[in-house]
Amino acid sequence: MKPDIDRYWRLESPIHSWDPRLKILTLIILAFSISSVHHISTAFGCLFISILILQLTKIPFSFSLKRLAAVTMFVGPFFLIMPLTVKAQSGDTIYFFTHLKFLEINTRGLLLAARVYLKAVSIVLLTVPMFGTNRFDISIKALERLKVPNSIIQMLLFSYRYIFVFLSELKRMSLAMKLRKFSPATNFHTLRTYGNFLGTLLVRSFERTEEVYHAMLSRGYKGILKIRFEYRAKAADFFKSSLIFMAIFGIIYFDRFFKGF
Amino acid sequence: MEKKSPIISIKNLHFTYPDGTVALKGVNLTIQEGESIALVGKNGSGKSTLIKHLNGIYQGDRGEITVDGLPVIEENLQTIRGLIGMAFQDPDNQLFCPTVYDDVAFGPINMDVDEMALHKRVQESLEKMGLMDLADCPSHNLSFGQQKRAAMATILSMRPKIMIFDEPTSNLDPKNEAVITEIIANLPYTRILISHDLPILYQVCQKVVVMDDGRIDAIMSMEDFITNRQLLRKNGLDFTFKCDCCNGHNHEHRHNQIEKKSLSF
Ligand SMILES: Nc1ncnc2c1ncn2[C@@H]1O[C@H](COP(=O)(O)OP(=O)(O)O)[C@@H](O)[C@H]1O
Ligand SMILES: [Mg+2]
Numbered sequence: 001m002k003p004d005i006d007r008y009w010r011l012e013s014p015i016h017s018w019d020p021r022l023k024i025l026t027l028i029i030l031a032f033s034i035s036s037v038h039h040i041s042t043a044f045g046c047l048f049i050s051i052l053i054l055q056l057t058k059i060p061f062s063f064s065l066k067r068l069a070a071v072t073m074f075v076g077p078f079f080l081i082m083p084l085t086v087k088a089q090s091g092d093t094i095y096f097f098t099h100l101k102f103l104e105i106n107t108r109g110l111l112l113a114a115r116v117y118l119k120a121v122s123i124v125l126l127t128v129p130m131f132g133t134n135r136f137d138i139s140i141k142a143l144e145r146l147k148v149p150n151s152i153i154q155m156l157l158f159s160y161r162y163i164f165v166f167l168s169e170l171k172r173m174s175l176a177m178k179l180r181k182f183s184p185a186t187n188f189h190t191l192r193t194y195g196n197f198l199g200t201l202l203v204r205s206f207e208r209t210e211e212v213y214h215a216m217l218s219r220g221y222k223g224i225l226k227i228r229f230e231y232r233a234k235a236a237d238f239f240k241s242s243l244i245f246m247a248i249f250g251i252i253y254f255d256r257f258f259k260g261f
Numbered sequence: 262m263e264k265k266s267p268i269i270s271i272k273n274l275h276f277t278y279p280d281g282t283v284a285l286k287g288v289n290l291t292i293q294e295g296e297s298i299a300l301v302g303k304n305g306s307g308k309s310t311l312i313k314h315l316n317g318i319y320q321g322d323r324g325e326i327t328v329d330g331l332p333v334i335e336e337n338l339q340t341i342r343g344l345i346g347m348a349f350q351d352p353d354n355q356l357f358c359p360t361v362y363d364d365v366a367f368g369p370i371n372m373d374v375d376e377m378a379l380h381k382r383v384q385e386s387l388e389k390m391g392l393m394d395l396a397d398c399p400s401h402n403l404s405f406g407q408q409k410r411a412a413m414a415t416i417l418s419m420r421p422k423i424m425i426f427d428e429p430t431s432n433l434d435p436k437n438e439a440v441i442t443e444i445i446a447n448l449p450y451t452r453i454l455i456s457h458d459l460p461i462l463y464q465v466c467q468k469v470v471v472m473d474d475g476r477i478d479a480i481m482s483m484e485d486f487i488t489n490r491q492l493l494r495k496n497g498l499d500f501t502f503k504c505d506c507c508n509g510h511n512h513e514h515r516h517n518q519i520e521k522k523s524l525s526f
Contacts, residue, residue, distance in 0.1 A: 137359035161357050164401045168353065211354040214318050218347040219419065220339060220371030 005127070006136040008059045015057040016133045019237040020142035026241040027053075027130045031123045033248045040111055042255040043118035049247050050122040057129050064128045071124050075117045083109035136160060145231060154225050165212070166205050173201060266330055268294040268423060268451050269315065274324030276310060284310040285321065286475035294422075297452040299462040299483065301496045302472030308455045309350070311472070312425050316345045329422065343372050346416030346450075350428040352408035356400035361392060361411050364400060368419040386417040389444070406437035413444065423451045430458050459498050463487060471496060 009016070015023070034046045054064055086109035088094060095105040131139045137157065144153050177197065184190045269292040276285040284307045292298055300308050313319045314326060317338045326333040328341045346368075349355045358364040365383045374382065387393050390410040395403065400411055409429070416424065429445060430438045442461045445452065456462050462469070462483070469486040471479040479492070486492065 135359060137363065158357070165353075168401070208351070208354055211349060211351065212357050214313065215347075215349050215355040216357060216367075217318050218316055218342060218345070218349075219368035219415065220342045221367075222339065222371065226370045 005132050006134065006139075008057075008063065008132055009135050011058050011133075013056055013058045013133070014240065015053065015129045017236075018133070018240050019231055019233040020134045020139055021145050021231055022233055022237045022241045023133070024130055024139060024142050025146055026244045027126050030244055030248055031126050031130075033251055034119055034122050034126075037115075037119060037251065037255050039255055039258070040115045040118065041258070042251060043115050043122070045254065046122040046251060047118050047125075049251070050125040053129050053244075054125050057133055059128060059132060063132075064125055067124055067127065068121060071117075071120045075113075075120050078113040078116055079110065082113040083107065085109065086112060142231065150224055157225070161212070162205070162209055165208050166201075169201055169204050169208065173197060173204075267291045267327075268296075268329055270325075270327045271311075271314075272325040274311075274314060274321045274326065276314065276319060276321045278310075284475055285314075288324070288472075288475075288477055290470060290477060290480075292451065292453070294451055296468060297454065297466040299466035299469045299486075300453055300455045300472065301457075301462070301469060301498060302478070303496060306472040307475045308472055309427055312347065312427065312453065312455070315423075315425065316342045316347060343419060344422045346419050346421035346424045348412055348416055348424070348426045348429060350431065352405070352412035353401075355412040355415060356403075356408060359399060360397050361387070361400055361403070361414075362396040364411065365414045365418045368415060372419065382418045382420070386414040389417060390414040391440075406433060406440075409433060409437060409441060413441070421450065423453070424448060425453045425455075427455045428457070429454070430456065430461055457497055459487070459493070462498075 030049075034043075034050075037043050037046060054061070083105045084103065086092075086106045088104070088106055089108070093107045095107070097103055134142070140153055140156050140160075143156070144150065177193075182193060184194075269290070271288055271290040274285050274288040275283075277283045288307075288311060300312070302308050310319065314321055315328060315333070317333045317335075320333075329344055331337040331341055333341060356364050358367055362383060365386050366379055369379050369382050383396075384393075387396055390413055392407065392411055392414060395407060395411070400408060403411060413429075424445075426445060429441055433441065438458075438461075442464060445454065445461070446465050452465060454462060454465055467483050469479075469481055469483055470477060471481075471486075471492065481489075
C-alpha cells in the first residue's frame with residue numbers, strides 16, 4: 001500500500017541514466033503529443049512506444065500494471081456511456097434492441113472510448129519511466145530546474161511526505177480497532193464507528209503535519225526549499241531525447257496524414 | 262550568582278492557543294549557559310508549548326524572551342533557530358526529507374553552510390548516532406529507535422548552543438534508551454530536557470523546573486527534587502515504578518543513592 005513510485009530507482013538502465021531534467025521534459029512533451037492523437041491506430045502506436053520505453057527501464061511490468069487499475073476505474077465507464085450517448089453521424093453503425101428502442105448502441109462510441117482508454121494507458125505508463133527511475137526528490141528537484149515554481153515543488157514534495165504520515169496514522173488506528181475486537185456489520189454502530197475513525201484520522205493527520213511544520217521551522221526553514229543537487233547533461237542524454245522527439249514527430253505525422261484502416 | 266548574562270531569559274510569558282486554551286499564564290525563567298534543566302510537570306501543564314516559544318514557533322501574547330542576548334522577534338528568528346536544536350517527541354515528525362542524509366543536511370543548508378563543511382557535519386552527526394549505513398535510506402523505513410537517533414542527528418548537525426529534548430526516551434526499548442541517554446548526558450551544550458523518566462533526568466540534569474497549569478510551580482536542585490516524594494508523585498515521576506530501568510547503565514553508584522533515599526520514606 002506504499003505510494004512508492006521510486007521503488008526501483010536503484011536499477012540500471014538507459015532510462016535510469018538519462019538526465020532527470022531532459023527525461024522529464026522530453027517525456028512530458030511525449031505525453032502531450034499522445035493526448036493530441038485522433039486516430040485509434042495512432043493510439044495503438046503510442047501504447048507500443050510507451051511499453052517500449054517501459055521495457056527499457058527494466059522495472060517489472062507488474063509494478064506498472066498496478067498503476068493502470070486507477071485509470072481503468074476512471075475510464076472504464078466510458079465504454080458503457082459513450083456508445084449510448086455519442087450523437088449519431090452519417091456512416092455510423094447503430095444497434096438497437098427491438099423491445100428497447102430508446103437504447104441505441106453506436107459502435108463509433110465504442111471506438112471513441114477505446115481511443116480515450118488507449119491514450120490514458122499510454123500516458124499513465126509513461127509516469128513510471130518519468131518518475132520511477134530516479135529518487136523522487138531528485139525528479140522533483142529536476143522540475144525546479146525546469147522553472148516550475150518553488151511553491152509547487154514544495155507542495156509535491158510534502159504531499160509525498162504527508163501520504164506517509166496519513167498511512168502510518170491509518171495503520172496505527174486500524175490496528176487499535178482490531179485490538180478492540182471491532183467487527184464491521186451493516187448497522188448504525190458500524191457506520192458511526194467508521195465516521196469517528198475518519199474524523200479522528202483527519203484530525204490526527206493534521207496535528208502531525210503541523211508538528212512536522214514546526215520541526216521544519218526549528219531547523220531554519222523559511223518557506224523556500226534549498227535544493228543542492230548537480231545535474232550534468234551529457235551527449236548521450238541529448239541523444240536519448242532526440243530519439244523520443246523523432247517518435248513524437250512520427251506520432252503527429254502519422255496521426256495527421258495517414259488515412260487508413 | 263554569576264555576573265554573566267543568562268543564555269535564556271523568559272519574563273512574564275502568556276500564551277493562549279487560537280482555540281482559546283490558555284496554555285501559559287505568566288512564566289518566568291532564567292537559564293545560564295552550560296546548565297542542564299529538567300522540565301517536568303503533568304501532561305498538559307504547558308511544557309511543550311513553552312519550549313516552542315524559545316525559537317519563536319509560537320509567539321507569546323505577552324512577555325519577553327531573550328536567547329543568547331537576542332530578543333525572540335522576527336528579525337532574530339533565523340539566528341536563534343541556529344542556536345537552538347530542538348528534538349520533538351515523535352521522531353517521525355522530525356524526519357521529512359527523502360533520505361536520512363537529506364534530513365541531517367536540512368538544518369545546515371538552511372543556515373547556508375557551504376558544501377564542504379556541510380558534508381563533514383552530516384557525516385560527523387551520522388557517525389555519532391551510529392547511522393552511517395543508513396544515510397541513503399528513506400526515514401520511513403527505519404525502526405523507531407533508529408528514527409529517534411536520526412532525529413537527534415538532524416539537530417547535532419546544526420551545532421547549536423542549546424539543545425532541547427521533548428520526551429527523548431518515550432516508547433524506546435531499553436537498549437536504545439541507554440544509547441540516547443548516554444549521548445544526551447555527554448553533550449557539551451546547555452540542555453533542557455522534558456521527560457517523565459527520572460533516571461535519565463537524574464543522569465543529565467542538575468536543576469529541576471516544575472510546571473503546573475501554565476505556570477512555573479517550583480525551581481530546585483535535582484537533589485532536593487528527588488528527595489521530595491510528594492512532588493515526584495504529583496508530577497508522575499515516582500521512581501519506584503521505573504527503578505529497574507537503570508539495569509545495565511554504568512551509573513550504579515547513583516542508582517544506589519536513589520534506592521537509599523527511597524528507603525528513608
Ligand atoms: N495545538 C493546540 N491547540 C490548542 N490547544 C493546545 C494545542 N497544543 C496543546 N494545547 C493545550 O495546551 C495545554 C498545554 O499543552 P502542552 O504544552 O502540550 O503540555 P505538555 O507538553 O506539558 O503535556 C494543554 O491544555 C493542551 O491541551
Ligand atoms: Mg508535551
